[in-house]
Amino acid sequence: MAKKEIILGMALTDGYGTLKNAWRAPHVNSGNYANIEANIRYAQSAERGRFAFLFTPDFPAVRGDVEHSPVSNILDPMIALTAISQATSHIGFVATGSTTFQEPFNHARQFKALDVLSHGRAGWNAVTTSDPAVAANYGKPVVGRAERYKRALESIQVVEALWGSWKKDAWIKNQQAGRFIDQSKLQPINLYGEHVGSRGPLAIPPSEQGQPVIFTSGGTSPHLLSIAGRHASGFIAEVWTIEEARAQRDLVRRAAQDAGRDPNDIKYFAGLITTVAPSVREGLDRRIEHQGEMLEAHLPHLSGMLGIPLHRSQLDQPLTPEQSSAAHASPGDPRSGIAFKLAREGWTIRDILAHGSIDYHPVTVGPPGVHADHMQEWFKAGAVDGFWLLPDIYEDGVDTFVDEVVPLLVQRRIYPDEYAGSTLRENLGVPEQYGPDPRISRGTQL
Template identity: 35%
Template sequence: MTKLHLNAFLMGVGHHEASWRLPESDPYASWDVEHFQNLARIAERGKLDSVFLADSPVLMGDPGRRPGGKLEPTILLTALAGVTEHIGLIATASTSYNEPYNLARRFASLDHVSHGRAGWNIVTTAGADAARNFGLDDVPLHRERYERAAEFVEVSIRLWDSWADDAIRADKQAGVHADAAKVRPIDHRGRFFRVDGPLNVPRSPQGHPLLVQAGSSEDGRQFAARYAEAVFTAQQTLAEAQAFYQDLKKRAADLGRDPAAVKILPGIVPVIGDTEAEARELDAELDRLISPEYAKRQLEERFGLTLELDEPLPANLPSEDEIEGAKSRYTLIVDLARRENLTVRQLIGRLGGGRGHRTFAGTPVQVADAIEDWSKNGAADGFNIMPAVLPSGLEAFVGKVVPILQERGLFRTEYEGATLREHYGLPRPGVAR
């Protein structure tokens, strides 16, 4: 049986927006390296494939309402590499507000520092607030962002391949450190970038970091089918997850790729209790701590309309084609509200735990059942685990759910490889010359 892939998505003191208000939570943890080192060690104890840090080049949300600010993820992951030995280390970085040379160098460096455990979550970054931090008046058009991202990734791959695997000879007697003929410029001239190369970092242990993608729009799916080796996605129902899974695997096959080499990991926000009643009480406690007026303002910014807490979403919402932001998440939220006939207040409660990802409150066995159900029914190759509260939610998942998955033969009991690519069952890419 093919084993599941499990990634721990680390976000402050938890994915629920009110998690910081619990008595157990440290409101300063979001910029405490020791907090994240502890989380990485917990995830590694559970033999998880990887940990993941999201990022955006903008202050997200209202810092008066919840902890704001994030440490730069590749720097933080370097600190996590020093206290772990096996677990993969994935960071988000934007193709809209970086340059290929600097970013390729950063991820190659992380791969060297971690001995082959680096991964890059490729995002194009929606939102005019981020654009205005980089001298732009508004966010670039959605399709243009993805066109830039494609060229960005192509340039990065060529930079990682600008050193041959055997370029370094380190021949002291002959006085030759590297074979200069095996370190080559890339001389890229494209629509968005001009990059001479070569990279100033030798080829890293994995060759290329694991390439991850998280967009589910039409452009995002096609980009993932071409480049992604793991896909973080959000679906609310088994049918939606199956449709996404089948669609993306087919797109990859149509582009000549092995569909099995594209691992699809839906997000799940587990709220775990020893009994179902205990889990539901924790879930309800978190929801009671949500500030509805603040959450309503966030939705109003997303939809561009004034909303009423105890009314459903208006009928005259823009279509996905009419917005340039996060298209797939916009559609997911609207579909959820329409399908379940939710008021804005009820929708806020449903989104509070995972911003549109599937939330599930239950016992360890029930959480394991939910994971097994989707994985055995063509909806997932694994899961992006998003604990509502950290560190307690990750400790509960590792200590109580992982052993059940292991007993069922669904998850590893020991690490079998040394690199992140090996954890995901993916080959090391050769040098393209």
């Protein structure tokens, strides 16, 4: 049996990093948004650290304050990852693709093509996309959850059928005999549902891992769990505490079991934002320097999380004794407990914010041990199979993580000292699959 070790992925977002002003850092090229060479360097660093995959979230729309901060999206996931695949050899590529706005034939074709030309390193993060700005770009309204997930389920089934429609031994390519393909092994799928369908077949041979690995991401609505349980081998999550992660991971694993699969066949990844620095103080200062006005703007939110009024004039002081005794972790936000703990430790309000207490994912700040401890604790508690990292600034944040944190994880025997193989499936430790998974009941078949 394979050793139980942490699996790492890394988000590729905009070419700069998670900190709001990463794009303005003096050591960062402000043109990285359109600079594939920079993304290739970051991918190569992650590969040096034996990351199993790169993950491209995708919200193809102009959102947020682009007058002052980057368009937080990669130009085009499939095209960027195709370029990166040609400059790397082991790291996998999990690209987000919307089942709501794409036709399954497009997904089947593009992802399998990436899988073939990366020699078995592609994955598809199948999401239903509920963002109105994205919907508007496709000239469509946001539809209800039930309809989105019905279409998603149909799409994934069509995609898997298309992937399997070129049978593994269909390709003869015998020059002497003049036979290219055994056409009896490249047959239509004729699969049509309420929302999508395809005749097929798809004229793409198997890759070294057979076909791309399916991921999904989101919360734990029964709709999403049904998709994850039946079809996903990876689950990209957004969780703040060990308890929350463990409960969510248990649900995801149970969904796989209910679908007739082995729960170990789906790997659960929590997000983690990292600032690696020689000391916590230096890490906090780096985060303060590159967050711009954002930290101060979060003051009212922190006030709500702690249930006490906070004033701008107090930013560089810890809570007063009166505030400390009145403060509590508001139950409405899972991040409140982290903010409350930091407040009790006596950090100034600015530092509580700089710790990332109001961020999209948990944040680890400081020397390598801080990051390794966080990952080890979550992993040993059965809360995750791994993490998808969001470095604070790609330009130096990936290298420092790989050079300083990865060796610690290896030393602690919770991280591989070499890639398990050269395909994404091997590096995730998920089984071979070609075409639809025969273990899945056909109850909700198209």
